[in-house]
Structure formats: structure tokens, C-alpha cells
Amino acid sequence: MIVSHRAAAVVFFCIVAVILTIQSLRLHGVSTIRHAGSQFDSEASSDVLNTTLGFQKIFVINLPERTDRRDAMTLAAALTNLQVTWAKGVSGTDVPDKVVPGEDWEKSILRGNKGSWRAHMNVLNTIVNQNLTSALILEDDADWDIRLKSQLQIFARAAQLFTHPDSRISTPTDLNKVTNIPVSSIPSPSKQPFSSPYGTNWDVLWLGHCGTNFPTPSIVLTTHSNTSLLRVTVSNDPTVPSPQHLKAHPFALQDQLAELYPPHTRVVHPSSGTICTQAYAVSQQGARKLLWRFGVKEALTKGWDLVLGEWCDGLFVDVRDKGKGGEMRGGRTGQGPVCVTVQPPLFSHHFGRGAASDITAPGGGFVNREKEMTPYVRWSVRMNMGRLVEGGEVRDQWPDDE
Numbered sequence: 197m198i199v200s201h202r203a204a205a206v207v208f209f210c211i212v213a214v215i216l217t218i219q220s221l222r223l224h225g226v227s228t229i230r231h232a233g234s235q236f237d238s239e240a241s242s243d244v245l246n247t248t249l250g251f252q253k254i255f256v257i258n259l260p261e262r263t264d265r266r267d268a269m270t271l272a273a274a275l276t277n278l279q280v281t282w283a284k285g286v287s288g289t290d291v292p293d294k295v296v297p298g299e300d301w302e303k304s305i306l307r308g309n310k311g312s313w314r315a316h317m318n319v320l321n322t323i324v325n326q327n328l329t330s331a332l333i334l335e336d337d338a339d340w341d342i343r344l345k346s347q348l349q350i351f352a353r354a355a356q357l358f359t360h361p362d363s364r365i366s367t368p369t370d371l372n373k374v375t376n377i378p379v380s381s382i383p384s385p386s387k388q389p390f391s392s393p394y395g396t397n398w399d400v401l402w403l404g405h406c407g408t409n410f411p412t413p414s415i416v417l418t419t420h421s422n423t424s425l426l427r428v429t430v431s432n433d434p435t436v437p438s439p440q441h442l443k444a445h446p447f448a449l450q451d452q453l454a455e456l457y458p459p460h461t462r463v464v465h466p467s468s469g470t471i472c473t474q475a476y477a478v479s480q481q482g483a484r485k486l487l488w489r490f491g492v493k494e495a496l497t498k499g500w501d502l503v504l505g506e507w508c509d510g511l512f513v514d515v516r517d518k519g520k521g522g523e524m525r526g527g528r529t530g531q532g533p534v535c536v537t538v539q540p541p542l543f544s545h546h547f548g549r550g551a552a553s554d555i556t557a558p559g560g561g562f563v564n565r566e567k568e569m570t571p572y573v574r575w576s577v578r579m580n581m582g583r584l585v586e587g588g589e590v591r592d593q594w595p596d597d598e
């Protein structure tokens with residue numbers, strides 16, 4: 197009898213919890229929702245829940261004439277209780293050749309890429325000039341899950357393994373071996389006055405991309421930091437779509453995440469070969485390094501996202517022997533950059549019906565333009581915008597059984 201009473205009580209409380217969740221969704225907007233399967237609630241990382249997600253500012257790059265995107269982004273930010281700062285996009289025709297650093301920059305580079313480079317440099321310039329401790333930089337077609345803040349709380353804890361020099365996690369002795377560490381075993385961030393709730397020592401947190409790789413032993417040996425083969429896993433994350441929805445684009449042959457991990461696992465790891473800059477955070481030190489390297493010193497040779505990816509891979513770390521290309525990988529003199537990313541990404545490109553990027557479409561333009569969607573993001577803000585504004589239940593864009 198006692199057992200069945202208990203069972204009834206459990207069922208009752210579950211029903212109440214579901215009703216309360218739905219009520220809070222309807223009545224109070226969505227910013228207070230937590231993961232159903234959240235593994236912890238960390239008091240210490242509550243800064244991540246503020247209106248700038250634990251960064252000092254959130255910048256959104258937007259071409260002034262793209263008022264359509266500005267309206268959508270303003271609403272998306274308001275609906276998830278975020279405060280964004282607009283950063284003017286730059287058109288390539290407005291960038292004179294003489295301001296591009298370096299001698300041998302590729303003059304045939306796409307005009308859109310030139311404008312995009314300058315827009316990102318302008319944001320980095322502002323971050324350095326205002327001495328911001330950190331900032332998140334978004335492109336104006338970025339989308340995210342309405343549970344973003346609780347996702348970022350978990351990400352912040354995972355990132356500590358790579359960004360906190362005094363990490364109490366014992367690292368494996370065999371650094372040539374891939375090691376998975378569950379996020380729940382990482383100590384919660386302490387209350388020390390860190391420069392950011394994401395840790396003390398990082399350059400880039402690459403939160404929104406259209407593809408990244410797990411670092412391999414050979415890459416770790418030739419570039420980068422000694423933590424590179426470590427990965428932090430977040431299992432049973434209900435915000436991760438099931439494997440059939442993880443292929444980045446129709447011609448993707450495989451998705452490593454889906455092949456290597458159980459369904460609904462998110463993995464935080466050092467960046468390797470990451471592309472597309474839908475969303476990335478920089479620390480003050482990261483902004484200074486990037487502004488010096490790409491605003492002042494280095495020639496522009498390709499799109500900004502590809503250059504940032506190579507920088508994170510350690511390809512621009514100065515070397516003793518002044519070799520070019522492949523040689524640059526060895527014998528570095530300085531510390532490699534600390535860039536941490538996550539699969540699947542927490543921000544993703546929103547594809548509106550028939551809409552195209554002002555530069556080029558991620559996925560090589562193979563995206564089905566007829567279908568409005570955002571890869572990887574289940575409770576998408578953009579896909580639910582009408583229902584969030586006018587009332588209605590939030591829909592899962594990537595249900596498990598479809």
C-alpha cells in the first residue's frame with residue numbers, strides 16, 4: 197500500500213510539474229525555463245543567466261539596410277530577455293584597399309568577405325577600446341533555443357576544464373588518448389572574481405558555427421594546447437536533436453557526433469577546423485590578439501570565419517624559423533590560442549524562406565530554400581516567434597520521432 201501511495205504521489209507531482217511548466221511558459225514568457233534534464237543548477241554560474249549571458253555585452257552585426265533582420269533579431273532577443281548592442285555591418289565597396297593590412301592580400305576575395313572582415317574588426321575594435329572583459333558577437337541571422345540560458349550554464353561549467361588554469365580535474369597522463377569527462381564531474385565554478393563566468397583564460401568561445409571537428413592526436417601534436425584531446429560530455433540533454441537531425445547539410449557524409457556518442461549528447465571541446473561565425477565570444481585578451489593579428493598585421497586571404505578557424509587551430513602562432521604554410525605549425529614560441537567550441541552548436545543559422553546570406557550560404561548553398569528552419573536548434577526562437585508573441589505552445593522543430 198505504501199508503495200502504491202508513493203507511486204501515486206510521484207505521478208501526481210509529475211503532473212503538477214508539467215502543468216506548472218506549461219503555465220510558466222504561457223504566463224511568464226520563456227526565459228525562466230530550465231532543462232528538464234538539467235544535471236545541476238549552479239548558483240555560481242548564475243551570471244550566465246543575465247541579459248548579456250555572462251558576457252559584458254552582446255553585439256549583433258547588421259547591415260543598416262537589412263531592417264528585416266534587425267526586426268527579427270530585436271524580437272528574438274526581447275523574447276528571451278537578452279540585451280543586444282547593434283554593430284553596423286560594412287559593405288565591401290566601402291572598404292578601400294589601402295586599409296587592408298599586409299602586402300599580398302587576395303584582391304579577388306569576395307567583396308562580401310571584405311565587408312564582413314571589416315565589420316568583425318570594428319566590433320573587436322570597440323571591445324578593445326571600451327576595455328570590455330568579454331563580449332558575444334552574433335550575426336543577425338543567428339537563432340537559438342529558448343532554453344539558451346540553462347544551456348550556457350552547463351557550457352560554462354564544461355568550458356572551465358579548458359579555461360581555468362587551476363582546474364581541479366586530474367588530467368590523464370596519456371595525452372595522446374581521447375578522454376571524455378562528464379560535465380557533472382567538473383567542480384562548479386568557484387565564487388572567485390573571475391574575469392568571466394566562463395573561466396579565466398580563454399580567447400574565443402565558439403558557440404555558433406556550421407561545422408567543427410574533434411581534435412585528432414596528430415593535430416594536437418603539431419599545434420595547440422595539451423588539453424586538446426579532452427572532451428566534456430553532457431549526456432541526456434533534451435535540447436540536442438536525435439542523430440537523424442544532426443547532419444549539417446544534405447551532402448554531409450557523416451556526423452561524428454552522432455557516430456561517436458549516444459543520442460542527445462552534447463560535447464564541449466577545443467576548436468578544430470571550425471567554420472562560420474554565427475556566434476562567438478571573445479575575451480579582452482582574445483579581442484586584442486585578433487585585432488592585432490588581423491586588423492594590423494596579417495593580410496586578408498579568405499573569409500573571416502575561415503581565418504578565425506585557422507587562428508584557433510594555432511596556424512598563426514609565431515614561430516622561431518620564419519617558415520610559411522606547413523612549417524608554421526612547428527616550433528612555436530608563444531602560447532597557442534584557447535578556443536573552445538561545442539557540438540551541436542548553441543547558436544545556428546536561421547534559414548528563412550527563400551532567404552540567402554549577404555555573403556554566401558553556409559553548406560555551400562545546398563540548403564533547401566523552400567523550407568524555413570534552423571539546424572540543430574529544437575525550441576527555436578525564430579521558428580516559434582509568432583507563437584511566442586501572440587500566444588500558443590512552443591513547438592519542437594526536430595522531434596525525435598520524425
Ligand SMILES: *[C@@H]1O[C@H](CO)[C@@H](O)[C@H](O)[C@H]1NC(C)=O
Pocket residue numbers: 243244246247248249250251252253279329392393
Ligand atoms: C552579466 O554578467 C557579466 C559577468 O559577470 C557582466 O560583466 C555583465 O555586466 C552582466 N550584464 C549585465 C547586463 O548586468
Ligand SMILES: *[C@@H]1O[C@H](CO)[C@@H](O)[C@H](O)[C@H]1NC(C)=O
Pocket residue numbers: 327329
Ligand atoms: C582595463 O581593464 C582591466 C581589468 O579589467 C584594468 O586593469 C585596466 O586598468 C583597464 N584599462 C583601461 C584603459 O581602462
Ligand SMILES: *[C@@H]1O[C@H](CO)[C@@H](O)[C@H](O)[C@H]1NC(C)=O
Pocket residue numbers: 367422423
Ligand atoms: C600543459 O603543459 C604545461 C607545461 O608543459 C603543464 O604545466 C600543464 O600541467 C599541462 N596541462 C595539462 C592539462 O596537462
